[in-house]
Amino acid sequence: MIDRQTNIRLAIVVAMARNYVIGKDDGLPWQLPDDLKWFRQVTMGKPIIMGRVTFDSIGKALPGRDNIVISRNNDFQEGNVTVAGDMEDAIAIAEAFAIARDVNEIAIIGGAQIYAEALPNVSRLYLTEIDADIEGDTFFPTFSMDEWDRSVAQEITSDDRNQYAARMLTLDRKA
Numbered sequence: 001m002i003d004r005q006t007n008i009r010l011a012i013v014v015a016m017a018r019n020y021v022i023g024k025d026d027g028l029p030w031q032l033p034d035d036l037k038w039f040r041q042v043t044m045g046k047p048i049i050m051g052r053v054t055f056d057s058i059g060k061a062l063p064g065r066d067n068i069v070i071s072r073n074n075d076f077q078e079g080n081v082t083v084a085g086d087m088e089d090a091i092a093i094a095e096a097f098a099i100a101r102d103v104n105e106i107a108i109i110g111g112a113q114i115y116a117e118a119l120p121n122v123s124r125l126y127l128t129e130i131d132a133d134i135e136g137d138t139f140f141p142t143f144s145m146d147e148w149d150r151s152v153a154q155e156i157t158s159d160d161r162n163q164y165a166a167r168m169l170t171l172d173r174k175a
């Protein structure tokens with residue numbers, strides 16, 4: 001567990017297929033514009049922490065959020081991004097941004113390596129459950145639903161825009 005100095009909530013934001021797939025070929029193996037809208041809504045205004053591969057796949061800093069990218073490469077540099085050398089460093093930087101902006105949550109937005117490292121430390125998951133098994137090469141770590149209180153925030157049906165049905169859940173770790 002990472003030692004923390006503040007009560008600012010750490011939350012993971014992830015979209016996951018039934019078989020735990022979250023990515024393929026360094027991208028997302030689905031088209032779900034309503035999930036992207038949801039992602040924007042839950043992350044806007046907050047510090048966001050991501051791995052360097054995820055940053056490369058997005059291709060730019062996301063506006064309206066403090067972008068923190070974790071990399072072991074000391075030479076890594078990008079516009080509008082703060083680089084952190086590890087998860088602990090990233091959380092400390094994110095806490096400083098959160099305090100400066102008076103927000104009470106830090107969003108950890110992937111990918112698989114970063115989720116695996118962050119999961120024991122987070123108290124909330126914004127989980128989009130996609131109603132399909134989808135082929136991919138990157139997976140969310142397995143976890144037990146029993147350890148979380150679950151509420152449904154939104155549901156989407158598959159249509160000509162959204163490729164699959166899905167539901168957006170908020171999971172809070174049980175005390």
Ligand SMILES: NC(=O)c1ccc[n+]([C@@H]2O[C@H](COP(=O)([O-])OP(=O)(O)OC[C@H]3O[C@@H](n4cnc5c(N)ncnc54)[C@H](OP(=O)(O)O)[C@@H]3O)[C@@H](O)[C@H]2O)c1
Binds near residue numbers: 087
């Ligand atoms: N479905 C979703 O919600 C969702 C969300 C985000 C991403 N994704 C998908 O996930 C995939 C990418 O995930 P990934 O696991 O391959 O990569 P990632 O977690 O995004 O990034 C991995 C990189 O982060 C850096 N890193 C990781 N742990 C570190 C540590 N302890 N200290 C320092 N640096 C560290 C390293 O960067 P350097 O190599 O620069 O050292 C490493 O190569 C893509 O397919 C993406 O589309 C899905």
